[in-house]
Amino acid sequence: MNLAVNNxxxxxxxxxxxxxxxxxxxxxxxxxxDIVVGVVRAVVQLFIVGYLLKYIFRVNxxxxxxxxxxxxxxxxxxxxxxxxxxxxxxxxxSLLAIFVSTGVTLGVLVLSGAIKFVPSxxxxxxxxxxxNSMVAxxxxxxxxxxxxxxxxxxxxxxxxxxxxxxxxxxxxxxEAIRTGMSPIIxxxxxxxxxxxxxxxxxxxxxxxxxxxxxxxxxxVTFMLLSANSLGSIIACYLAYRNFYNEQKQLK
Amino acid sequence: xxSLISLEKVNYQIADQHILHDVDWQIPAGAHITLTGPSGGGxxxxxxxxxxxxxxxSGTLIFDGQPIESYDTIMYRRQVSYCFQQPTLFGETVxxxxxxxxxxxxxxxxxxxxxxxxxxxxxxxxTLHQPIIELSGxxxxxxxLIRNILFLPKVLLLDEVTAGLDxxxxxxxxxxxxxxxxxxxxxxxxxTHDATEIAAADQLAKVVAGRLEVHA
Numbered sequence: 001m002n003l004a005v006n007n008x009x010x011x012x013x014x015x016x017x018x019x020x021x022x023x024x025x026x027x028x029x030x031x032x033x034d035i036v037v038g039v040v041r042a043v044v045q046l047f048i049v050g051y052l053l054k055y056i057f058r059v060n061x062x063x064x065x066x067x068x069x070x071x072x073x074x075x076x077x078x079x080x081x082x083x084x085x086x087x088x089x090x091x092x093x094s095l096l097a098i099f100v101s102t103g104v105t106l107g108v109l110v111l112s113g114a115i116k117f118v119p120s121x122x123x124x125x126x127x128x129x130x131x132n133s134m135v136a137x138x139x140x141x142x143x144x145x146x147x148x149x150x151x152x153x154x155x156x157x158x159x160x161x162x163x164x165x166x167x168x169x170x171x172x173x174x175e176a177i178r179t180g181m182s183p184i185i186x187x188x189x190x191x192x193x194x195x196x197x198x199x200x201x202x203x204x205x206x207x208x209x210x211x212x213x214x215x216x217x218x219x220v221t222f223m224l225l226s227a228n229s230l231g232s233i234i235a236c237y238l239a240y241r242n243f244y245n246e247q248k249q250l251k
Numbered sequence: 252x253x254s255l256i257s258l259e260k261v262n263y264q265i266a267d268q269h270i271l272h273d274v275d276w277q278i279p280a281g282a283h284i285t286l287t288g289p290s291g292g293g294x295x296x297x298x299x300x301x302x303x304x305x306x307x308x309s310g311t312l313i314f315d316g317q318p319i320e321s322y323d324t325i326m327y328r329r330q331v332s333y334c335f336q337q338p339t340l341f342g343e344t345v346x347x348x349x350x351x352x353x354x355x356x357x358x359x360x361x362x363x364x365x366x367x368x369x370x371x372x373x374x375x376x377x378t379l380h381q382p383i384i385e386l387s388g389x390x391x392x393x394x395x396l397i398r399n400i401l402f403l404p405k406v407l408l409l410d411e412v413t414a415g416l417d418x419x420x421x422x423x424x425x426x427x428x429x430x431x432x433x434x435x436x437x438x439x440x441x442x443t444h445d446a447t448e449i450a451a452a453d454q455l456a457k458v459v460a461g462r463l464e465v466h467a
Contacts, residue, residue, distance in 0.1 A: 154339050160304060161398055162329030163355045171341075247306050248324040 065119040076134035084141030093238045101230035133231035140180035147172040180232030255280040261310035285452035302333035332404035336411040338395035340383040389420035409441040
């Protein structure tokens with residue numbers, strides 16, 4: 001087992017960043033600034049998180065664990081919100097959607113005994129669930145925005161025929177939920193064939209028997225399916241009303 | 252005379268652009284009105300305000316004795332039905348479109364009624380299961396019109412629905428509209444630029460530069 005990435009090997013691995021920088025400069029992609037900012041942020045954020053997690057795991061305090069999960073959920077909601085420009089209350093909607101999807105999924109995992117309520121399990125799993133939910137919600141918002149734009153005439157006609165807001169929007173809402181859920185369904189189909197995902201790779205790295213490692217990965221697939229579908233459905237059903245004004249007219 | 256719809260000093264503006272100016276209009280129940288005027292004059296805006304698709308900036312609009320604001324918008328639109336110029340059809344088949352008015356009322360499609368409506372505009376029962384992509388422009392327009400009247404509204408607002416139709420299709424739609432007006436007592440207001448339709452109008456109204464002129 002080789003889990004010894006020391007500072008020297010990390011420094012040498014940083015040469016890989018030069019590959020990306022070199023390509024950006026050579027092809028005049030204009031990404032060099034973004035690459036440097038991205039790399040510096042990643043290093044700083046990960047070091048801070050590393051020390052923070054070390055502290056939280058050692059203290060093993062219920063409230064501190066919950067606060068950390070809350071922080072993860074808030075950040076995920078904040079990022080999901082950015083993908084729904086023009087949707088009012090997108091932060092509150094995203095927060096509720098991610099909170100419920102993460103909470104329900106975590107609850108089932110803990111109650112079924114798949115994970116234990118200890119910070120070293122709760123926090124990483126919360127991060128995986130919340131970030132997947134965030135991506136699903138972001139995709140769903142983008143889909144709502146583009147469909148309400150492209151299918152404006154169809155929505156207007158349904159309204160003119162006396163349809164309620166949900167009847168006028170249901171096709172769009174369903175498509176947006178589908179868009180939010182499709183990446184996890186696609187990845188469920190190819191898991192193990194194309195990618196050996198993070199959870200499983202990490203366990204295998206740490207020397208766990210692959211046959212045991214896949215059980216965790218199966219659990220991850222189940223939990224992400226649940227989180228994505230809950231997150232997408234809550235966000236879409238709360239967000240579609242934002243496309244109408246109080247007089248039930250399309251904005 | 253009792254008006255079914257009454258507009259008083261209705262204005263509509265977007266930012267500082269005045270689209271309708273102080274429109275006063277009394278529309279009696281059972282009227283069959285032809286509305287005309289130059290493009291961009293505000294005809295469609297006026298009908299869309301009456302249809303509750305957009306809201307007036309100021310003024311009053313009374314429908315059936317009550318201000319428009321006192322109605323539930325969805326229920327109001329079922330009584331004052333607006334048909335678009337060049338409408339889009341939903342789903343895949345004609346049946347998907349004609350089932351929609353029933354779906355939103357949580358009812359099962361009354362096939363007999365739908366077939367009668369199709370026949371009334373010169374379409375056969377076979378059309379019901381036809382994919383919408385196979386329909387001609389005239390057939391699409393007629394299917395769209397039927398969507399608006401499967402549950403008879405009190406008022407039917409038609410925005411240039413005969414534009415782009417050939418003479419034969421126009422005749423069919425005219426005859427059908429007259430029947431709706433005379434037999435079913437649906438009040439109709441039809442926007443048109445067609446000289447023949449304007450000449451044949453019972454009651455003519457004109458919107459020019461955001462102002463309404465009613466001709467007896």
